Amino acid sequence: MERSKEFLSKKLISFFNSINIQIFILFGLILSTLISFDYYYKNSNLTIPFVITTLVSSIITLLGIPKLKKIKIKQIIREEGPKNHFLKKGTPTMGGIFFVPIGVIISNLIYFNKEDYKVILTLSFVIISFLLIGFIDDFLSLKKQLNTGLKFNQKINLQTFISLIFIIICASNNLLPNSIQIANEIFYIGNIIYPLGIFVLLAESNSTNLTDGLDGLLSGCSVLIFTGLAITILIENPNNNLTLAPLCIVMAGACMGFLFLNNYPAKIFMGDSGSLAIGAALGGIALLSDNLWSLLIMGGILAAESISVIIQVSIFKISKRLKGKGHKLFLMTPLHHHFELKGNNEIVIVGSFWLVTLLLVIINLIFFINT
Template identity: 80%
Template sequence: MAKSIKLLNNKKISFFYSVNNQIFILFGLILITCIFSDYWFKINNLTITFIITTLVSSIVTFIGIRKLKKIKVQQIIREEGPRNHLIKQGTPTMGGIFFIPIGIIISNILYFNKDDYKIILTLTFVIISFMFIGFIDDFISLKKQFNTGLKSYEKIILQFFFSFVFIIICAYNNLIPYDIQIAGNIIYIGNLIYPLGIFVLLAESNSTNLTDGLDGLLSGCSVLIFTGLAINILLNNTSNNSTLAPVCIAMAGACMGFLFLNKYPAKLFMGDSGSLAIGASLGGIALISNNLWSLLIMGGILVAESISVIIQVSIFKISKRLKGKGHRLFLMTPLHHHFELKGNNEILIVGSFWLVTLLLVMINLIFLINTSSFN
């Protein structure tokens, strides 16, 4: 009896540790959500959009790996990182240039020459712009054969410039609401939405950039957040819900297709060209659809990753100034590296972060439904 229980427990553990099982569950969960949403909201294009985008993204990404290997576009691992990451040296990177355009192209095909097409064009601009910043960063890094490409201030300047242009375009086309929804309350902030919008784009893109540190971590979390954002938009029943919800699902499908090749052990990394673009798309969609608060909740993992870095740097600098020696709260940041150095398996960490993201998405949606019902 004891042997049977032990065998059963080992099977449960091995099931959770199996990255293929995690991918299967994630894909099935999003597919069921799309099918149910099409039926409930009478959209009829979420399921087919997700399936097609996932399929095309996986095929294009698979072909892209061969091209990247041929021209030797390979990941450079920083020496100060976890030692077990050195085995990832040489893995093709810059995968963002393959799967990000898939989500954008399919979104443009869906709404070409339609009334809300200006929304798609505006989002296309900001996503491509941030992908371009990431591409430059990746290219310089590869050219220098060093993990760092653009300097921090150079990257921030470029992010700020494209965010500013995006906000101006949105304002000119009346795409930005002048109030924000927080916990069921609508707060009018007027022109403060402009600096807030720029801050959101910078914060979100850098958060996704920091989160992209383990195989499948950011791509899996992004699939869940994009899907949660789509359902959130549909539940809010805004005037542009029929446009933005499918765009979210298209981006979720693009990330899902990439995830099949980015799962542990990763055959391809997305690079900054992918992570910055994901952050810009999340921030841009949330800003236009007035779902900044929901994005903050659902992207709790992204927030935690960023805050861990801020806390670590702050404590180190303050303690060094006061005591002459810097102290660290975490073994290493971003947060996922702390859990790595604690001896946790990479697959377990990624699966746990996905699960936390799923729970945050569900909490946000449950809260939204209850608030809507109360109102």
């Protein structure tokens, strides 16, 4: 039994070690899916924006790496993290400043001068604003030479402030739905959409921030979730050119281009500037397109990462208060660190999380089509 487990483990490590092959398989899978949908839905036109954004994002990120090295923008590793992460020390970070603006710029070019262009401008505002919050956090972290930049309450306050402005802009332009769809049921929620919208942006951006802890983990999952959102929106509005599907697929392309350089061993990290912006983009798009339920399903890995931290902190505080000694459910959180400390190979963890995300995207699409 032990030998069979060891054999299976070696096989998994061998398979996932071919991570570059996996990335090209991922790229090929998404490309073939988009070509199929473009053929079936004549008005979709998703393939070309995805390919162009992937190419531009990859090139800009590649050119940016030497610049970051020159000005010594390098990752700070937290002392309490897994010890093997100290090998990553010195890797250029803040890569979000390269690939996120690419997605925003290309999406604005696609929608420019078209009806409801204000939707894209509003989403661009929240994405870039969260990028700037992440940039400040990354900058302060480098300045202090610590893994923490902004204090927790400072970061949350800034995120809440930007989210509030976003919701006010959306409300004043009638961009927010007054109902949410869960499965095949539609629930009218009225003004509850305002606090819900703020919560979604905070929850999603912090979930993506927590998920960004292993090479290629968040960027790979984000490619799949953005693509899943694009297809979901396209199925909802097959005859409408002015959906948010192109924005989703452009963001997927931006993450895909970055992933080619962020895969293990990463040549660059996205930093908070990338992870917070990705979360804001996912949350904002899902909110305005009324696809919060789909995002919850497809972003199951993001939710699990965030929930693992909440559970760990809660159990530790409660047990310390009751028994005088804090206890932990996980070896370390977020969840990917627990699997690391269990002895799993980083590449295997990342590949497995991608696979789970792919399955969740497929489940959502099957569920969505059948309702």
